[in-house]
Amino acid sequence: MNSIIHPPQTWVRQPFIKSKTVRYCIYAGVVLYIILAFNTLEVNWVRVWEGLPRGQKFLAGFTPPDFISRWEEIVDGVLESLWMTVVSTVVGIMISIPVALGAARNIAHPLVYFFCRGIIAVSRSFHEILLAIFFVKFFGFGPFAGFVTLSFATIGFYAKLLTEDIEDTSASQSEAIQATGASWWQWINYGIQPQVMPRMIGLGLYRFDINFRESAIVGVVGGGGIGATLNTAFDRYEFDSAAAILIVIIAIVFLVEYTSGMIRKQVQ
């Protein structure tokens, strides 16, 4: 028989960074940076300790939440926010669809492609709050500024994700429609649209979700809606009403998220 004893073969996972020195330098650098960063925080623990009872009083101000004394304002705010959400989602999506078609590499002419990608990039590069501050200055206080903000932000989100889905469509299905002599719009309607429809509905509902949440934030900087109501409550130190508003927002967000999740599951 074969009596040669083979030495056991060893194996270790290859490190991502091959050079040992480089690796340890990077580790040391990261640790050093974290330590330095913490040192810049300058937490004054004495003040933290002294502030604790005040914080407690502040939190106590939230309970019990007061739904009654500002109920009308709350209802108005919620309705305004919902209005803002619905209209901005619809308008945003309507603008997004042509932008998404133009930004899909497999469909669009290169010039159109760069133009539409540009629109998406601009829309994505600003956070809703920055946009809201800008549009409130531009159009004045109120829900219109909020509506413009959310519509604009919707484009960046919806067009970008829809574009990705369009680029992932099966080439053979759309090729088959082209082969029938279909015109461009017919090709989009038969070859592309059926393939991206579930995603379009899902993204629309998801964006509706986001827009409602953002509408509360947009209101804080002057864009109207429930956010404005919340801001007013804080300004008047009516923390119990503010608590009521926060609870209402949370409830609606849950409700919207739950229903949109249900519908999305149905579609997909």
Added chain:
Amino acid sequence: MLRLEALHKRYATGEVALTSVDLEVPKGQVMALIGPSGAGKSTLIRCVNRLVPPSGGRIFFDSQDVTRLGSRKLLKMRRKMGMIFQEFALVERLSVMENVLSGRLGYVGFWRSFLRKYPQSDIDDAFRLLKRIGLDHMVDKRADELSGGQRQRVGIARALIQDPQLLLVDEPTASLDPKTSRQIMRLICELAHERNLACVINIHDVPLARMFAQRVVGLRLGEIVYDGTPEGLNDDVLTEIYGEEDWHINKYARKAARQESSCEKEETAKPAAMSV
């Protein structure tokens, strides 16, 4: 009816798919195009309806030069060329009826097609074809609910409702079992004979080509190396087409096939060819 003159195709990657192909297909002829993966079969039929723009040479169809058509005329021309695809290429989320009717897109306006309000004659045609292919009980089923053979039947109906003069068929049996493959090939050939259509069928499966085609053209590395009757396909000819003993060519063909498409099964025809 269809005439290719010095047809040449070079892709943007620099790969030459067709060197210089001359070919004529008369009305009513069923022609099988065989050859290893990467030989340029798919490219050839896609050049005919310009899904792939040819880079040189001319294509005459119905006494018009397809390569010189403006985009509007090209759409009109495509109506006369029905295409049947590998892996069926049905729009999966549309119903069987919508898939069949999509063959009429070149004839109806946008709003009619958008609202699915096709002329009654188109609907009658669709029902007649669905009955012919034995799927008239599945009109409203979604295409992705069908089996492979059923899907390909719908693909055939979609091509035929165009009322074409030419059928371009790309690997119709690539993902079907042997029995269904035969049925599908028989159906295509019967329908082509009934309507006196010219028919170019890309096919891997040499025995199937022998069974159903009136004429076989062998393509290798973008060149025609055989053009004759199915009976003339002897071992020498097959070696000529597939290069069984010449590994250098085989390696090249494999490499090209990998670049061209990952879906195509590699050289499924070869073992079959040797066993015949």
